[in-house]
Ligand SMILES: NC(=O)C1=CN([C@@H]2O[C@H](COP(=O)(O)OP(=O)(O)OC[C@H]3O[C@@H](n4cnc5c(N)ncnc54)[C@H](OP(=O)(O)O)[C@@H]3O)[C@@H](O)[C@H]2O)C=CC1
């Protein structure tokens with residue numbers, strides 16, 4: 001590999017760009033001959049330095065005027081917007097989603113920074129009458145402190161944006177570890193924050209493996225709060241470690257999201273909703289529809305239409321404009337997906353699609369898959385696959401559809417396609433999920449409203465929108481007696 005130190009992307013610690021303990025090349029999952037860059041993995045000592053810098057920078061940033069914080073976030077938003085094609089191209093190359101999806105995600109990151117530029121100047125409290133005479137009670141929101149952030153590879157700029165923007169808006173300082181598979185978009189975001197003038201130590205980037213760099217952040221006594229998005233197993237262990245250190249914690253994890261198709265659904269809407277929700281972004285969305293629960297009367301016609309349209313999807317290089325489905329993010333993830341395809345078959349489902357596809361330069365391509373005739377008891381219908389695979393489960397009526405849809409350890413997103421107001425209303429009320437969609441895909445959410453789930457999918461308060469303040473601020477109740 002013809003790489004020089006000059007191309008290496010460094011960590012940002014205390015306002016300085018620094019080499020790490022080792023430099024690791026990152027490859028394009030669609031084309032293994034494409035080396036996107038060489039990224040510096042931070043050492044544990046560097047994590048300690050980043051936490052120290054974040055603590056040192058905290059008092060000044062927490063007391064900076066809201067206008068200063070707002071201006072910074074606005075500048076970051078403007079720069080991301082201006083460079084969205086360039087950033088989107090790196091994102092598509094490192095993660096594998098299509099260029100259109102990658103540019104769309106980048107624009108969404110910019111919108112998130114712009115939204116929190118506004119929120120920074122809207123931090124409000126309460127003046128509450130005391131039960132005692134001549135006593136005033138003020139309830140104010142203050143920053144939580146140093147926030148450690150650990151993010152996954154599947155939304156490598158939007159998820160960091162929806163953690164970093166509110167953290168900075170509310171006066172916190174940040175130590176951020178992006179996913180090892182997708183450091184490129186995170187590094188560009190760090191460059192933009194630095195260029196926009198984020199004070200030294202207020203924002204720190206430490207790249208590297210979760211087991212080392214991520215764990216060092218979670219275990220560090222100088223970190224006050226942890227926000228994590230990723231898998232359930234990693235999240236479970238992290239929760240124990242964070243609780244041991246008495247840290248505030250927010251976690252968004254997996255899903256096995258149901259999409260109910262009722263007999264009275266509009267067929268075009270049902271098919272396009274499932275194509276998008278189950279297979280776009282290669283199914284690599286925690287909000288992806290992975291259990292399609294179909295009422296008996298529409299089942300066969302729906303399956304026939306969906307199979308035809310799924311098989312017509314163009315799988316290929318994300319940089320080709322004709323591509324609708326890019327590669328799986330890594331060989332490990334691809335092998336996991338293929339294992340679930342075999343499992344579904346062995347459990348008795350009829351598998352349509354799902355095979356590995358050979359393309360130039362040994363990319364990790366897989367045909368989207370439907371597991372027809374699945375039951376909700378099959379492991380392939382219960383465990384998160386995180387790939388372009390959906391179980392198709394036939395049910396008799398609305399009550400069975402609702403019961404199957406809630407019969408899962410997860411509770412992130414759910415949906416129903418129906419033309420009945422009664423079913424739509426009942427589903428919205430009784431679905432055990434944090435986000436419920438009617439005639440819309442389970443994935444693809446707005447950037448300014450709460451995001452998060454229930455049961456095994458989430459822990460702690462919501463991300464995004466004004467609800468993010470719950471995590472990124474702590475409430476102080478101040479009493480005063482004028483004498
Ligand atoms: N609910 C939600 O909002 C979302 C949930 N997800 C979930 O994320 C998963 C896919 O993402 P994936 O990146 O594979 O998830 P992982 O849980 O494997 O990794 C997530 C992040 O945690 C890091 N990490 C791993 N081990 C540790 C550790 N011991 N201590 C601290 N950090 C650690 C990873 O580092 P490393 O760089 O080494 O991988 C990565 O940065 C899916 O299960 C998906 O459902 C994804 C997006 C959104």
Ligand SMILES: O=C(O)CCC(=O)C(=O)O
Nearest residue numbers: 155285286287443444445
């Ligand atoms: O569905 C979305 O828009 C975002 C969901 C997300 O963050 C994810 O799937 O990882």
